[in-house]
Every structure is written in C-alpha cells, then in structure tokens.
Amino acid sequence: MKTIFVLLLTACSPAVFAQTAVVDSTALPQVFAPGVVSTPYEEWATSFSPDGRTVYWSAGGVYWTICASERVGDAWSKPWVLPFSGAWNDTDPFITPDGQRLFFISNRPLVKGAGQAPRKNFHIWFVDRLPSGGWSEPRHLDAPVNEEGVSNFAPCVTRSGDLYFCSRDRDGHNGMNGFYARWTGSGYETPRLILPAGVDGLQDPFVSADSRYMVFINGNDLYVSYRQGDTWSAAQKLGPQVNDGAGNSSPYVSPDGSRLYYSSNRVRGLYKRDRDHTLDYDGLTRELQSPLNGSGNILVIPVHLPAAT
Numbered sequence: 001m002k003t004i005f006v007l008l009l010t011a012c013s014p015a016v017f018a019q020t021a022v023v024d025s026t027a028l029p030q031v032f033a034p035g036v037v038s039t040p041y042e043e044w045a046t047s048f049s050p051d052g053r054t055v056y057w058s059a060g061g062v063y064w065t066i067c068a069s070e071r072v073g074d075a076w077s078k079p080w081v082l083p084f085s086g087a088w089n090d091t092d093p094f095i096t097p098d099g100q101r102l103f104f105i106s107n108r109p110l111v112k113g114a115g116q117a118p119r120k121n122f123h124i125w126f127v128d129r130l131p132s133g134g135w136s137e138p139r140h141l142d143a144p145v146n147e148e149g150v151s152n153f154a155p156c157v158t159r160s161g162d163l164y165f166c167s168r169d170r171d172g173h174n175g176m177n178g179f180y181a182r183w184t185g186s187g188y189e190t191p192r193l194i195l196p197a198g199v200d201g202l203q204d205p206f207v208s209a210d211s212r213y214m215v216f217i218n219g220n221d222l223y224v225s226y227r228q229g230d231t232w233s234a235a236q237k238l239g240p241q242v243n244d245g246a247g248n249s250s251p252y253v254s255p256d257g258s259r260l261y262y263s264s265n266r267v268r269g270l271y272k273r274d275r276d277h278t279l280d281y282d283g284l285t286r287e288l289q290s291p292l293n294g295s296g297n298i299l300v301i302p303v304h305l306p307a308a309t
Contacts, residue, residue, distance in 0.1 A: 022303050023241045029299040031291050036076045038297040040289050044263035045092045045250040046298050049099050056093040064091040084138050096157045097209040100129045103155040122151040144190040154204040164205045178202035196225040198235040206251045209308040215251040257305035265296050
C-alpha cells in the first residue's frame with residue numbers, strides 16, 4: 001500500500017519542509033476502549049485531560065450528552081455524565097491544554113430556569129475547573145463568537161487561548177467552514193475564515209496546542225494542514241488507512257503527536273461475518289450489541305505528527 005506523504009515544518013525554519021509519513025502504510029485503526037467508551041451506540045468527539053488519564057466524549061442519539069471516564073491501571077472506569085450535561089443537547093467537549101476549562105456545544109437556553117425551551121441554534125459554552133475539582137456553572141460565549149441564528153460546532157483552543165471552531169453558512173460563507181478567533185487577553189476578536197488550499201470546506205478543526213498543525217474533516221475524509229506564518233499549507237488528505245469511505249468526524253491528536261483519535265462508523269477491516277456459518281438469533285443479537293454494528297465509535301491509530309511544544 002502506498003505511503004501518504006505530507007510536508008512537515010522543520011525546527012530550523014518554518015519556511016523549510018521535510019517529507020514524512022503521517023500514517024504508516026500498514027497501520028490499522030483500533031476501537032478505543034470497547035465496551036466502555038465505544039459501545040453499540042453513537043459516540044464521537046473525544047478530548048483528554050493534560051495527563052491523559054481522563055477522557056471526555058459525546059454520546060447519544062436523539063439527545064446528546066457529554067460523558068467522561070478515568071484510566072485506572074490498564075482499564076477505563078465506568079463512564080459518568082458530567083454534572084452540567086444530561087438535560088439539553090450537549091456535544092463536542094474540548095479540554096484546554098492546561099486542563100482548567102472545558103468548552104462544549106449546547107442548545108441550552110441562555111437563562112437557566114424551569115419551563116425553558118431549547119434554543120434553535122447550537123452555541124459555544126464553557127465551564128471552569130473549580131478548586132474542589134468540580135466544574136463551574138456553564139457560561140455562554142457572547143458575540144462576536146456566538147451569533148444569533150448561527151450554529152457553531154467543534155471548539156478547539158490552543159495554549160495561547162485562540163479559539164477554532166466550525167460553522168455552517170456563517171458570515172456569507174456557504175456550507176460548513178472553519179473559523180479562528182484570536183484571544184486578546186480579555187476577549188475574542190471577530191472570527192476569521194480558515195480555508196486551506198485544496199478543500200472546499202472545513203469541519204471539526206483540531207489544532208495542536210502550539211498551533212503548529214491542524215487536522216480536520218472535509219466531506220467524510222481527514223486532512224492535515226501546517227501553519228505557515230499567518231496562513232496554512234495546502235490540505236493533505238490522509239491515506240486509506242484512515243479514509244476508507246466510512247463517515248469520519250471529530251479528530252483529536254495526543255499532545256506527543258503519536259495517536260490520532262477520531263469518530264467513525266467504519267466496520268471494514270475491523271469486523272467481518274463468517275460466511276461459512278450462518279448466524280442464529282443469539283449470534284445476530286451479539287452482533288447488533290457489539291460496537292462494530294455500524295454506529296459511530298471512537299477509533300485510534302498511530303500517527304507521526306509533531307509533538308506540541
């Protein structure tokens with residue numbers, strides 16, 4: 001299988017590039033935490049605490065809920081619903097690089113109280129880590145990030161505080177596109193469009209903590225782009241090890257650049273019926289109750305991306 005090459009910034013100069021394989025030609029994604037995080041139901045949008053010992057993700061069908069699990073030894077604990085989630089449609093959790101703030105998407109009303117109706121659009125909210133270890137009450141990001149009548153998704157925040165997200169039909173740009181809002185120290189500047197050459201849209205941007213690279217979705221496929229001053233390099237599509245025609249979304253890369261997590265309904269290469277034996281009803285039930293039943297899971301695959309500095 002042909003290895004896919006992309007351009008990497010070298011440490012000596014941002015203008016100099018070297019070729020390296022992001023995904024090895026023999027790599028195969030694995031289901032992440034099967035039976036705990038990845039279940040027979042729908043899961044997407046992972047984010048990890050800085051020490052990698054707590055994972056956050058979205059789960060649900062009709063209603064979206066933010067869950068978490070802690071690593072205990074070599075296993076992941078029984079998940080729990082975060083205390084601010086479980087009532088409204090909440091999704092796309094993202095933990096800041098210092099672990100002190102969690103951004104998420106919600107259709108909850110701006111004013112808390114009984115009898116409130118969900119909003120028609122999804123906005124970016126956040127909670128802060130409390131000294132007790134819990135989370136603050138959710139706070140809504142005001143304009144210019146959130147706008148009335150416009151939905152935002154997939155927030156991602158760098159170490160400098162800059163915010164990346166995606167939005168459909170925003171500011172006169174048709175379709176799903178990526179946006180960037182610089183943190184000034186006291187607030188966010190007006191979001192600006194991000195659109196690397198080679199793609200016609202950008203969804204679910206994951207930007208490394210040092211803003212060196214970005215992994216994102218266009219269509220069903222994962223791409224990578226590298227920072228070049230104030231712009232981004234041409235988008236490079238990852239290989240068939242990741243992009244196999246299944247529906248992919250929500251990329252997240254470990255801080256050391258060694259593991260790519262993403263959401264996918266992929267079954268090919270991970271499960272196949274034994275054609276020499278027919279299933280009985282019990283076998284069919286086991287198949288339907290397994291993570292690889294066609295619903296979305298969290299997958300993980302080794303990659304070669306720069307460690308965040």
